[in-house]
Amino acid sequence: MPNDQEILRALFDAALKAALPDGQFDGRLPARPKGRTIVLGAGKASARMAAAFEDAWARAGGACEGLVVTRYGHAVPTRSVEIVEAAHPVPDEAGLQAARRILALAQEAGPDDLVVCLMSGGASALLSLPAEGLTLADKQEVNRALLKSGAPIGEMNLVRKSLSGIKGGRLAAAAGRAQLVTYLISDVPGDDPSSIGSGPTIPERIDPDIALAILRKYGIAVSSSIVQAIRANAVTEPAAGGAVHMLATPKMALDAAAAKARELGLTPLVLGDALEGEAREVGRVMAGIARSALRHGQPVRAPCVLLSGGETTVTVRGRGRGGRNAEFLLSLALALKGEGRIAAIACDTDGIDGSEDNAGAWFDGSLFEGARARGIDLEACLEANDAYTAFAALGRLVVTGPTLTNVNDFRAILVRS
Template identity: 80%
Template sequence: MPNDSEILHALFRAALDAALPDGKFEGRLPAIPKGRTIVLGAGKASARMASAFEEAWTRHGGTCEGLVVTRYGHTTPTRFVEVVEAAHPVPDEAGLDAARRILTLAREAGPDDLVVCLISGGASALLSLPAEGISLADKQTINRALLKSGAPIGEMNLVRKSLSAIKGGRLAASVRGAQLVTYLISDVPGDNPSSIGSGPTIPEAVDPEVALSILRNYSIDVADSVVAAIRANALENSAAGGVVHMLATPKMALDAAAVKAREFGLQPLILGDAIEGEAREVARVMAGIAHSVVQHGDPIKAPCVLLSGGETTVTVRGKGRGGRNAEFLLALALKGEERVSAIACDTDGIDGSEDNAGAWFDAKLLDDARVRGINLASYLVNNDAYTAFAQLDCLVITGPTLTNVNDFRCILIRP
């Protein structure tokens, strides 16, 4: 039997493989149009999606052109669709320029053309085109404040839509008479298409007062001019924006990990693919479930794995380095449950703003930390889980995975 580390990493890899777009366009392609096929997209997986679409489209006799924007370092070679890189999670000028170009291409599409949109997590920051009356600096300031606030992703994306000239269905509105097909890789709890990348092609009537109330709730001050711009940017049309296909979701990744677990003789229990909340609080709940398994064999008997996805948040109070998955894992490890090991990673390969996807630990972690004089509790207080796991050689570093279906958590419990 492989050791705990080997099993945990194998299950994470199975989840990642299931989340890639390769081969998922077959059976979901529209008819080849009389005119052009214009491919537009944004997100951490958009370059890999463009490459996979090109392969499927050309196999069926189609030609294409277009532009997608992805995070720095997340590109992959394409033949016909241009790939540009921009900043994430705080937008920059490169994302602004890409968004302008994408909007122009959409507006150029005629009634004989097909517009294909490839959207994945990260598009909210990468496709940054502020509404009239809002500057890029305004968006950057608000985005940084939201990221530190502990606000759930749904609330952050609602605010982002209210600040944008391209998200919240505004890209779809610019297409006009052309056929529009959107392909999505979900990184949001619940897989709501309007929430993925803030829904550039999914029109949604958002009440600007709700966006403003979110900013007030998290004590994020904005200028009166920004308040006026948000109120003036309301999108009234909430009709669907063309055909939508979901290529990959968090549940698909968890299902693949469950299949892999059975190959190791482990019974999988999927606790949910849409779990949200403060990372430490989610860890406390997961630790309670693991304790019940160890002590009572309930809700499942060991050997087993507890699998979950979704997106936790961290309210940053310390000055350390870390991401939500490393913070979750450190809080879980500190519970000190026997016969328990775990891994927690962001499926895009970047946990927060560091170079790791996440971290892992086994039952020896607390003893190893004591021997080395590492006070793990103090690292948690300072939001410094990255440093703690780095000292213990327990970081998971994958580099960009070219997909993004949010967090992957696996707790392995031995008999």
Template identity: 75%
Template structure:
């Protein structure tokens, strides 16, 4: 098996560890006297709903919303699809129905919330005084600003009638339990889907400061609405269970790497920053391995997760993982025996149809032979086009889960 094939096997191992199937065992609450209402959102929402149904001992009902193309068959929990990463009317309608379901729960009922990455955009219900168009405009600006995911989620909470613990408040006095697939650094529940069932005090001024920091214009009416959208009674935290995390996915890839005789080194599951800058750092580590066998001895694989960002300046087709890889390939071209894969575990790198791409030692020579200027493609945020021409894209289709980015750098 060549190194490109090995890298793909490592990615598949990470994906397998990110699925919710069989993960509810031993974590289910006592069935209620009344209804079991299942609500949720995210790229993994449909698969989570199906996995919950498979293990729940009684009847259940409910609704989850996922990204277009990320649905799957379920028995009794309705699955609807909406837009991601920029919210649309379908997401807003689904969020309104989910909020109504939570509000309908009584003291004898159980509300089960299933949250995974992507829920922030999919569970869209603007606060009073804010329109869907307002949210869409601010979301688009944030996505192009280079703001980290934590900052984006803080703004999303401030604009929402359902995020930041507001869904938990709506479900009271019913019992509430939340199941999570983490896509955020540190697996902080309040950051997954912007924490709709995680009670927290509102901080309107912090959200406005983020918008100002990234020079995102906010109409006066929206600014006033953000300041008015506060949670007056913060509910008591309810039980939460983490079904899958980025680090567990990296551990699964590390175990698989050992089967190939590779020494795995997990650099972390929370790497953030501009994709190009992260690429420069990891290229430097790969060079150190190649030249000094530090911080790991060859043959080895450097594993990392997290979520990089891209400040869009060009007009090409990108995706943060493709951008990372193109920058990495250019930075490490003088280092022998290096290959790498970078993919989004949801199967969609940004807004393209690929999960990511693979690079190896032959990439630079092949690009030159075909007259492809890789540096120009990088400058234009056009990594997708370069990798498509060089047949290096990784295409999985929607995976129905999401534990953020997966990167593996193999050094011989």
């Protein structure tokens, strides 16, 4: 049987392959319009989605044009859809200009045109168009505070919608005269379309009191001008939407990893595709489940692999280099206290754990021995939110580069008999 690292990486690679948009448009294409086909999109996977859509649309005899904004380093070659790169997770001027152009393209679409929207995780930051009365600096300030607050992605996106001139169904309203079709790759727990990229084409009511309550909950102080702009940006009568298709989800990725586990002679147990909570606390809980499987054969008998997805959060208190997957993994390892028969991997499927250059990390039973040999205090690293530094020093980072998809976090805990 392959070693622990090889098994864990094979599971992660199977999950990534299942989450790519290639081939996912077949059988899901709308009828060709009399007028133009305008492709608009945003997100870490949006460039790869645009290329895959172009291929499928060309096979169906259609031509298209448009504009998609993705993260720096995530562009791919396309035929006719323009790809623009911008900053993530804190928006920048390039994202602002792209959002303005995307909104303008939607507004010029006529009743004979088809607007195809391609959205994936990361669109909230990349498609950054401040609401009236706000500046890009205002959005950057609030976004940075949210990222450090420990707020789950759903709450962050509710605030982002209240700050935006394009999210929360406002792009759908702009394209109101045209036929609208949205394709999504989900990076949110529960796969709620209105939460993916903050739902630019998913009409909904936007209640400013909810956003302001979230800011208060996490102690995020904002100026009176920001409060006023949020209140003025309410949506009480949502516009009509269009068809919505889900191309890839965390569950699809976990199912693919489970199939790979069976090929390797392991019993898979999917614990859920929408786990949330503080990363280090989730790590401690997962350690208890893994230990139970090893000692008692419950909830599954070893050799097995425990799979899970979702998005944990980190309340940043230290000054280290972290990432929620690395923090989860370090907490898990510490709770297991060097148990030699348990190994694990935790990665973000977009290839970037937080703002670092790694997808995540992995460990096996030799982690503590390696840390002692190098004088690394793993407990201190966790307290300083410095899991990246620990795993880097021990050669346990997982580095993939941009994966060109994004179905949130992937976690696999291998329990040998």
